[in-house]
Each structure stands twice: as C-alpha cells, then as structure tokens.
Amino acid sequence: DTGVSQDPRHKITKRGQNVTFRCDPISEHNRLYWYRQTLGQGPEFLTYFQNEAQLEKSRLLSDRFSAERPKGSFSTLEIQRTEQGDSAMYLCASSWDRARGAFFGQGTRLTVV
C-alpha cells in the first residue's frame, strides 16, 4: 500500500497522559499536514511541514501539542497532558503540490477518558 499510513488507528488514554501518533506520508511527497476532526465538523488544520521544516502552526494549537518531521519523511504528533477535549480523529495528509490537493491517511481516533 503506497498511501499515507497512520499509527495507531485507535488510542484510548487516561486524562493527563501523553500520547504520540505517527504518520508515514506517500514517499515522494515533501508536504505533510496534520489535522484534527470532531463529529460534524470539517478537518481543522493543526500544522504543516515542508520537508523537515515546520512552516506553519495553527494559532489555536495549544502548547501541549508538538509535531516533528526529523528527516523529512515520517512525522510524529505528540499531545502532552491530554484532556477530554482532545478526543478527536487526528488526520495526516501529504502532498507534492498544494495546487493538486492532499491525500489523507485513515487517521488515529483518540479517546481521552
């Protein structure tokens, strides 16, 4: 499968714990996005990488959230001290040209209990 891959697919964690998600983009794509989606809403932008550089972060992004893309290939998204409001689907997408849109992975569904 040469699509965008995300791991894990599901994560249940207790409030206050840290979680980390991984995204492996399509191999030739240098652009990588993280989004969050809750029920009934469209995906909400979190952050953007071009190669290893994080070029944009949402102003709404709490400092508990951090993302990396150390070698310009896979990326990780970490949430520290999780809160119930963090429960959502976390989506990763990749692209080689913004004008051609982006392709999404299947997402990681986070439940904070």
Added chain:
Amino acid sequence: RKEVEQDPGPFNVPEGATVAFNCTYSNSASQSFFWYRQDCRKEPKLLMSVYSSGNEDGRFTAQLNRASQYISLLIRDSKLSDSATYLCVFTGAGSYQLTFGKGTKLSVIP
C-alpha cells in the same frame, strides 16, 4: 463572514436525481479549490479539483465563480454509493494550509 460556508444538509435525494451543492468562501485571494468526499468515520478523499473554466469527471461537474466567491458541485444520476459528506476545500495566499468547510451531507435514497 466565516472563511467558508456550506449548507450542512442533509440533502435526501432519490436515486437518479441531480443534486447540486454550493460553497462560499470569504478570502478573495484563495488560490486552489477542491471537493473532497468523506464517508462516515473514514478519512476525506479527494474527489476533484475545481477550475474557473469548470471541469467534469463522469457524473460530477465542478465550477468556480471567483466574482461571487463560490464553488459548486453537481452530481448527475445519483447512485446509492454517492451517499457521503462533501467537503469544500481551498488554499489561500499567505498560508500553507488547506481550509475545509464543515461539509454537506448527501443521502441517496432507493
């Protein structure tokens, strides 16, 4: 005015019907436009790009009206498998992100 506005629906249409959705955007500097399709509890999937000249892909036709700042999606001969949420998406100048609408839910009824 919100960045992007879509009628959430639901649009309930019989099989074979033609249905159209609009999506308005507020940023006149928006550059690229897309329609995505999202099935329940699945990831969004790129359906088609939207060009000013209009573009067609089988039963789907997309149109961009820059003067009135909206895009449209027309689905002809609706199939049961077209039931999904349709998200309009655009890119803007000065930002790398793809901005998504909340989506329009379509249900095609036998």
